[in-house]
Amino acid sequence: MPSLSESPPPVPPPVPVETHPNRTVGKPSGQQRALPDPNRLAPEDAYYSPALLRTRTAPAGYDESIRGLSGNSGAAPVAALRPPPVPAPKLRGTSRRRKRKGAWKKLLWVKQSYPDNYTDTETFLDHLQRNPRVRPYDFWPLVADSTVIVQHVCSVVIFVCCFIGIVQGRLSPVSVVCWSSVGTAMGWILWDAWVFRKHGESNVAERAPEGDDSSSSSSMTSSVNPSATRADQKDAQVHGLGLTMSHSETETGRRHSASLGESSQDVASPGHAHMPNIQYLPFDAPVASRLSARNRQRLSTVKSAFLIYCALLGLSPILKSLTKSTASDSIWAMSCWLLITNIFSFDYGSGEGAGATKFPASLSTNAAVMASTVLASRLPSTTHVFSLMLFSMEVFGLFPIFRRQLRHISWTGHVLLTLALVMAAGGAVGTTLRGGLTAAVVGSILGSILTALAMGGCSWWLISLQKYKNVVTGPWDPARPIIRRWE
């Protein structure tokens, strides 16, 4: 193999090229070499046992592993690198040899006097990084985050228990739907008041950019900046409007300014849901007209609710006989799977970012509606079917919107709601299994304890699993292009 000196004159001498895409600093100095970063792999880690690899945290351990390697490399199934890792005096021999042969370079175009399988201990796996973007979890924030899941699971459990009660005849479907409708109406009034207040506040905040964000301080993710939180709230509100006004927004939405116009605009383009373009709308319209706009919006909401009500009423006889030819066993299995799908694909996020959810939120809602449809078809009368369908719409369609909004508005309210839901779910399970008030109380207490244990246990488990996290990145990973236009 021709040596470096034989290469033709027009080619200038090789310059070592930094190969890492995201690092512009030069080669690490000898100091860094002597004390390797425990978060980065050393070359011998490439084939060293994974257990050792994880426990290697201190430079002392690093030296030890090298010594162990050179000591038993003959016996061990793993082989040593070349030049073999040796104690310090041998290292001088290596460098002398290197001086004689000319330093090896990580280049392909240069004809080097080293064999092709030469492995340079200094540059081999030089740019490997382990766990570069890992954010450690804390226990209590994790537990707090899990309340969202607990809430949803509890509402599903309550729904299922209500269905069992209705099927077994212990619960009147009309009373169920009446109570839930009262709850929904109250929730809507609350939500309406929040939206109004939020709207006024955001107006104030626009006029004075340094306005206080006390309303959003309840958000538990401290890293989220206030403007993003506000955008989230708008996002959530848009979700809500889009759902309840799905029938009427097209004809009424465009005509109004202020909140309705903004919401319909956002519904039309969900991708830009938190672009701040709303804030440039003229808000110096007289208060009276804005109020009337609000009333119009309320009117349209009521109208769409009435429409859904009527549609359900008309559909109930059809739904009742929908699965007459199907065995009940299949229905139970199917609704089980659908509810599980609902739980797993539910959008638990706070609505940050358009692409935050992997599954479309519609998947979980659709699964829930389908589950309640097939369940409702087992019920004896049209009233039953209608009640259960309406109940399921309230539980799976509207309640999540309310919960999300509540979490933004008031953290205490969120915790209280979680507690109430857990106890209600526990009580419902107890009543379903045994019946009677005692069972309900025992069930709610037991349910609360079990839920608390599960929340704590799962959080602890997730944290303890973090030590197995071993993300390896290096120059071989596809680079993430940074394009300004997209941001």
Added chain:
Amino acid sequence: MTYNIAMVSDFFFPQPGGVESHIYQLSTKLIDRGHKVIIITHAYEGRTGVRYLTNGLKVYHVPFLVIYRESTMPTVFSFFPIFRNIVIREQIQIVHGHASLSSFCHEAILHARTMGLRTVFTDHSLFGFADAGSILTNKLLKFTLSDVDHVICVSHTCKENTVLRASLDPLMVSVIPNAVVAENFRPLEQVEALEPPKPIGPNDTITIVVISRLFYNKGTDLLIAIIPRILSSYPNVRFIIAGSGPKAIDMEQMLERNVLQDKVEMLGPIRHEEVRDVMVRGHIYLHPSLTEAFGTVIVEAASCGLYVVCTRVGGIPEVLPQHMTTFAKPEEDDLVMATSKAIAALRSNKVRTDRFHDQVKTMYSWTDVAQRTERVYMGIQGDIRPEEFYGYYPGQGWEASGDRVRSFALIDRLKRYYGCGVWAGKLFCLCVVIDVLIYVFLEMWFPRANIDIARSWPKKLKQKDRNQLSGTATTNNPERMGSAS
């Protein structure tokens, strides 16, 4: 010392591509060096049976179920009977598999080890460790490479990647780059060019060429972002874009939005033979790829006398010297800056692009690749002593042999596979045991004695031999001989 080598890969002509041409070029050069080479691939549409290519390169197109993008169905064992037949017919000694996405190659390596043959694997691509597809591929690769004799990678980054993915001993991995046929990528010659080359003036048009498939991982999004910016700041710049892909629509939309149709020429898909004719029309080659194991196309561009602007990803920084390239981070702003720098350097005539072709010719040649691959073959066949092949440093108390010279004893093989993982290890061992049983069965049912030995392609007499026969002394450089014959 010459060997009988079987190259095995799912990817071969008539499908175009980098792996395909690598296998072909390497095989022809190895044949020139006196070896016998056959290629085993699956049957393509309109290409079945046994074919001979130039110089007696024999290609077996084995009928097999293709599932995705010309990759065959991974069936672990079903390839064994016909593979054994081919290997015995052709008296193969070394099985050389290519490309980690080719299940054909993995199967062949497994069966070849069972049959007691030496194996080499060439990795042409980079894989991450994060997504599910990569994890599966990496596990499969680990299975195959647990018992391979040697691995060849096309760049040092690729070597690091492969060593990590398959937990290999780094000394069992050689880096042998791809090469280009420099004769096919000549810059415009004086006869061909209408006027003698004159230095680029400050107002002359500079043409930037991009030849790549328009995929996400080729950085087409970056390209779409930077073209309007460059064209708005340099009125005398033109683009030529060749290639097609899913991002072509985005590209055309960008052109229409910014009304750049007269400054950007979209050629659509072009054949590999036409690449040179497109390249010589430009001054700068832009390569905004996001991941690349080697990047043959930038060597081809430099060979055509183009100044190269490329992203600093994968193995690209190792490929070309700095005076031929401008590197950029894979970011829009940095790429715009690098391109501007390249344009300025060309305008000020600081870059001697006319010398690039001769320089590239000395850097990369398939003859050199074949020579280095031959050394690998010699090493695994034991024709070079292991101390020499893997390195031997006297006085360091370190035995050279170790586990690198892979023994064929079943128990040793099982030991290697068992270390692959808690469950995977046992599964792999099971696979190997079944493979051995199938082999024993095949030996009984279809005895070797009943398999005809294929006649080799009549070899041309080597120049050295001819010279010896004629009795004249020769001063021929043996390195030249390969290309001459």
